Amino acid sequence: MALIKFAGVEENVVTREEFPIEKAQDVLKNETVAVLGYGIQGPGQALNLQDNGINVIVGQRKNSKSWDKAVQDGFVPGETLFELEEAAQRGTILCYLLSDAAQIEFWPTLEKYLTPGKTLYFSHGFGITYNHQTNIIPSKEVDVVLVAPKGSGTSLRRLFVEGKGLNSSYAIHQDATGNAKDKVIALGIAVGSGYLFETNFKKEVYSDLVGERGSLMGAIQGLFAAQFEVLRAQGHSPSEAFNETVEELTQSLMPLVAENGMDWMYANCSTTAQRGALDWWKKFYDATKPVFEELYQSVKEGNESQKSISSNSKENYREGLNKELEELRNSELWQAGKVVRSLRPDRELEYEK
Structure with a gap:
């Protein structure tokens, strides 16, 4: 060890x-x-x-x-x-x-x-x-x-x-x-x-429930939806809004972060991207940290676990869950994503071989 x-x-x-x-x-x-x-x-x-x-x-x-x-x-x-x-x-x-x-x-x-x-x-x-x-x-x-x-x-x-x-x-x-x-x-x-x-056991479940509701799923969906809707409201096409919100992040940038860290990605992007990211990340930090503090307290006090147990024990739980998932699936954001994913090349282009 x-x-x-x-x-x-x-x-x-x-x-x-x-x-x-x-x-x-x-x-x-x-x-x-x-x-x-x-x-x-x-x-x-x-x-x-x-x-x-x-x-x-x-x-x-x-x-x-x-x-x-x-x-x-x-x-x-x-x-x-x-x-x-x-x-x-x-x-x-x-x-x-x-x-x-x-x-x-x-x-x-x-x-x-x-x-x-x-x-x-x-x-x-x-x-x-x-x-x-x-x-x-x-x-x-x-x-x-x-x-x-x-x-x-x-x-x-x-x-x-x-x-x-x-x-x-x-x-x-x-x-x-x-x-x-x-x-x-x-x-x-x-x-x-x-x-x-x-x-x-306690630390594992606290961090897990915060992560699922936060940066792993809940927060990232909220972030995606907010940016996508702002771009669409300003006249950007669904394809452009999705690519700039989700596709570039998941297909290009996150793999680089996974390999080398966010600091490396900042150091290896354009100077314009660097300046903007450095100027704005702390504003997002200030906006979201209170939400994460509220979330952690809710997990610690057992509120999140009780909500999960109560909702999962209802006879019509699966029916209600499917409606919520269907709403997510049918949103313009993820309908655009379905189209964009279908256009990804499944093999290398001939001239790249």
Whole structure:
């Protein structure tokens, strides 16, 4: 384990060089990893574990699209694919990857399969941190750990197939066996993490909920919509407004930021772009920081988690969600995006070869 220090803060990180997959395989050689849920994170984690030589089974409800997907991905009913309860009974490490709402619903059933010495694994700190709302309170006789990939299960799988990795955080909530640390790091490496950094359940879920509502999804959609609408109101075409708002950012600039940082991108753009960006970023900072402070407080006080639990438990939740998503999808912004994406060349031009 490496210790890095930045701005006076020491952080524990684990790399694949320090903890190679061979070591992870040895730690997990006598374990049966049951991936419960085959929705967002399940496929990527289960397939990566399997490809890394870990004994993995999948638990999923029959007669569902996720069950069918697991079969298509090569998991065999009765051998490596089971109903949720049977997988929970068979597994020694239970990866609880159902949605937050489904975790709450299934918890009374799962509890009886958490016999002493087993490991309960999460990829989100929601259920444990807000246990006063979820009632997810594991027995003290089991290890409770977390590996949270910093991206979607689709990205986790894609990067793994490309021989790369997606950074993940890890945490230990309970160490009943004395072996929780080796197990959680081994699991983090085996699911395809590029490197692991240490956190706790509370910090993971606070940062995650803020990020989803903020710069990762909520804030960026609000920013996109505001700039697009201003450009359209001033007579710019949908194509021009979308390209200047979304396409150039996602296809050109963000990959450069990912590779080299924002400071590098500033230093390598035109002087006109430099001047404008340097003049205006602090105005956006001043405008948005109070919103982020309000958001963090709402997460900390449990308001966001309660909203999620309450809305997801409604019988007509899916119907209402689909209406909201349809409104987003049918907006001029994302209709323009659909057209622009269809015009992207899917191969190099002849003269570029």
